[in-house]
Amino acid sequence: MKETKTRVMSYTSMESPIGPLLLAGDDRGLHLVHFVNGRRPKSPSPAWVENKNPFKEAIRQLRAYFAGKLTEFALPLVLEGTEFQLLVWRNLQKIPYGETLSYGQLAKRIGSPDAARAVGLANGSNPIPIIIPCHRVIGSNGDLTGFGGGLPIKKKLLALESRQLSFL
Numbered sequence: 109m110k111e112t113k114t115r116v117m118s119y120t121s122m123e124s125p126i127g128p129l130l131l132a133g134d135d136r137g138l139h140l141v142h143f144v145n146g147r148r149p150k151s152p153s154p155a156w157v158e159n160k161n162p163f164k165e166a167i168r169q170l171r172a173y174f175a176g177k178l179t180e181f182a183l184p185l186v187l188e189g190t191e192f193q194l195l196v197w198r199n200l201q202k203i204p205y206g207e208t209l210s211y212g213q214l215a216k217r218i219g220s221p222d223a224a225r226a227v228g229l230a231n232g233s234n235p236i237p238i239i240i241p242c243h244r245v246i247g248s249n250g251d252l253t254g255f256g257g258g259l260p261i262k263k264k265l266l267a268l269e270s271r272q273l274s275f276l
Contacts, residue, residue: 244266
């Protein structure tokens with residue numbers, strides 16, 4: 109009989125210039141970054157264990173990002189989603205710091221030019237925003253559209269990346 113290891117999901121919260129963030133993960137890596145004050149409130153699961161230690165590097169990198177000193181994250185991420193969502197999320201990570209792409213452009217990039225709406229839904233389901241930069245995707249007319257943390261936060265993140273805003 110194969111022995112399976114029970115993974116303990118740890119969590120912590122951190123203060124950030126855009127409000128508190130909930131981080132969750134296990135020994136494989138980060139599973140979740142959530143805007144505590146976002147559109148879809150989320151609380152830690154009762155099965156999760158509060159422990160800041162596994163998140164020291166994620167917190168360090170997020171603070172460096174908000175300080176304008178980090179443009180690319182290097183963290184182990186654990187992504188769970190459909191094949192299409194995973195494809196979209198991997199391609200979000202290829203959008204360079206300080207640049208934006210429309211949903212339609214991203215759909216073309218992944219080989220599904222007619223799937224802009226599906227790309228938008230996958231983008232909105234991104235469990236690790238900021239680190240997987242879903243905020244860099246905008247409407248085809250340049251408008252800011254949907255963001256789990258709210259449009260004001262999306263605007264702040266884009267301003268930070270274009271060096272128009274300094275948080276720290």
